[in-house]
Amino acid sequence: MKKLLVLFSFSLLAGGYFLAALPAHAATADPCALQVSDFNKIQQVKNDATLSYADELKAELTLRRELLTNTILCAKADAQTLKDNLSGLTIDPAFQNLQLQMAENLDTTINFYGLQLDKVPTAGINATQAIAKDVLAWRESNYAPLAESVSDFILWSQNQSLFSAADNRLQQIDALAKSVPFSDNTELQNDLQAASASLKNAEDANDAAKNSLVHLTYPDPTLNYIQTSLSALSDTYQHFFDIASLVQTLLPH
Amino acid sequence: MNPDYRPTTMEIQDILKQFKNIQPDPTYTEFSRRAVLASAQLEQLSLRRILARVMETAGSVALVGLLIFAIMGGFSGSRYLSPVQFSGIDPAALHAEAQAIDMQINLANLTYTESTRVAESTPHASGSPFARATTTASAPPAAAAPAAAAPENTATSTGTGNAPSSSVSINEALQKLTQ
Numbered sequence: 067m068k069k070l071l072v073l074f075s076f077s078l079l080a081g082g083y084f085l086a087a088l089p090a091h092a093a094t095a096d097p098c099a100l101q102v103s104d105f106n107k108i109q110q111v112k113n114d115a116t117l118s119y120a121d122e123l124k125a126e127l128t129l130r131r132e133l134l135t136n137t138i139l140c141a142k143a144d145a146q147t148l149k150d151n152l153s154g155l156t157i158d159p160a161f162q163n164l165q166l167q168m169a170e171n172l173d174t175t176i177n178f179y180g181l182q183l184d185k186v187p188t189a190g191i192n193a194t195q196a197i198a199k200d201v202l203a204w205r206e207s208n209y210a211p212l213a214e215s216v217s218d219f220i221l222w223s224q225n226q227s228l229f230s231a232a233d234n235r236l237q238q239i240d241a242l243a244k245s246v247p248f249s250d251n252t253e254l255q256n257d258l259q260a261a262s263a264s265l266k267n268a269e270d271a272n273d274a275a276k277n278s279l280v281h282l283t284y285p286d287p288t289l290n291y292i293q294t295s296l297s298a299l300s301d302t303y304q305h306f307f308d309i310a311s312l313v314q315t316l317l318p319h
Numbered sequence: 320m321n322p323d324y325r326p327t328t329m330e331i332q333d334i335l336k337q338f339k340n341i342q343p344d345p346t347y348t349e350f351s352r353r354a355v356l357a358s359a360q361l362e363q364l365s366l367r368r369i370l371a372r373v374m375e376t377a378g379s380v381a382l383v384g385l386l387i388f389a390i391m392g393g394f395s396g397s398r399y400l401s402p403v404q405f406s407g408i409d410p411a412a413l414h415a416e417a418q419a420i421d422m423q424i425n426l427a428n429l430t431y432t433e434s435t436r437v438a439e440s441t442p443h444a445s446g447s448p449f450a451r452a453t454t455t456a457s458a459p460p461a462a463a464a465p466a467a468a469a470p471e472n473t474a475t476s477t478g479t480g481n482a483p484s485s486s487v488s489i490n491e492a493l494q495k496l497t498q
Contacts, residue, residue: 100487105495130496137492144489198496205490225423231416238407289427296424303417310408 097139104133123191130194135186138201142179145172145209152216155223164280168216175209211286215279218288222275225296229272232302236265239309248316257312261305268298 111117111125149172157165182197189197243249243258275291326334406412487495 100489100492102485102487105487105492108495133492134496137489137496140492141489195497198493202490202493202497205493221423221427224426228416228420228423231419235407235413235416242405242407293424293427296420296427300417300420300424303413303420306408306413307410307417310410310413313408 097136098143100133100137100140108133127191127194130191131186131189134189134194134198135183137198138179138183138186141201141205141209142176142183145175145179145213148172148213148216149176151220155220157223158226161219161223164219168212168219171212172216175204175212178204178208214286215282215288218275218286218292219279221292222272222279222288225272225292228299229269229295232265232268232299235306236261236302239306242313243309246313246317251312251316254309254312254316257305257309261302261309264298264301264305268295268302271295271298 108126108129111122111129114122114125117125149169152165152169152172155165179201182201185197186194239261240258243254246254248254271291271294275288275295278286278288278291
């Protein structure tokens, strides 16, 4: 009995320690938890009159290395997440080459981040500033357009099932409209035509988005096309709702 | 053997007794059994059997008719439309598909918002791809509202969503570390 009590107490202590330690560990382990206050510490160290010049430099360098490491780790994780999302897509075989090319470009970025990370532990203050400039320039000139294209590609790929569903839905509703006794109703015919026209607009914009993804242009209009296609697709469903409501109203019960 | 030989009655009886011991070849037995079992059995048609057959056929026809009646909407709210045709305007299915589209619209607008925010919060980014995203992505009116409502410095990185207001984006962090 005594042994059981001791074991129970030990388990409670161990569990409590684990729970107490977990949030603290999680907070420090997340490189993306970048706070303004963390960066303000650099200026605080510089303004600290109690520190000698050597201690001030040492403290500033430690801070800069830590912050730069976390920032690049966060950027690397961001690129890796994007790559995972891209690779996880189930897409038409015609787009697999584009998918692979984008994944390779993301790998290039991930490798670049890895190389910059390797430099940080031995970098001085000026070198950390130079690394930060290099990474920022890389992100603006290489990663940002790539991330934008990949995000657009993922979004576009996800949309394709919606277009198939809308196409099927229009066919079903068209067949229904022909079979009702009031098939020549003007309002019904107008709604059908409007639904068909807006779906056509949506599909045209969707095709334009596909073409701009395949033939990368500057400026990239893909997102604009995707937004237009989705907006038109939403309009199409509004017409479907109108038709459904009209049929329910006119149908003899 | 002599052709004029005539066995005696006793001899014939002996020969017949030996015939009793003759057994067929087991393989042939099995083959024959299978052949017999596989052959069509002749039924003896009685009045009772004929009536049972008629009842079976009538039952099958009735069930098929009932099924067709149900498919054609015999018990639905309409005399004109089948449930299959009604499924085209099923409100629940239409709502589900419309909601999926709304979700994608929100995602598209989120991408737009993130690009815009980073461009605005990066002073030296004019002429950069971030600025390109800002100038080229003309979001519909629905997108403009969340973009305008998005507070400054609300993302930890591009494409990772919103975060507390004290956090900084990757580019902002790098910008601070260059100074």
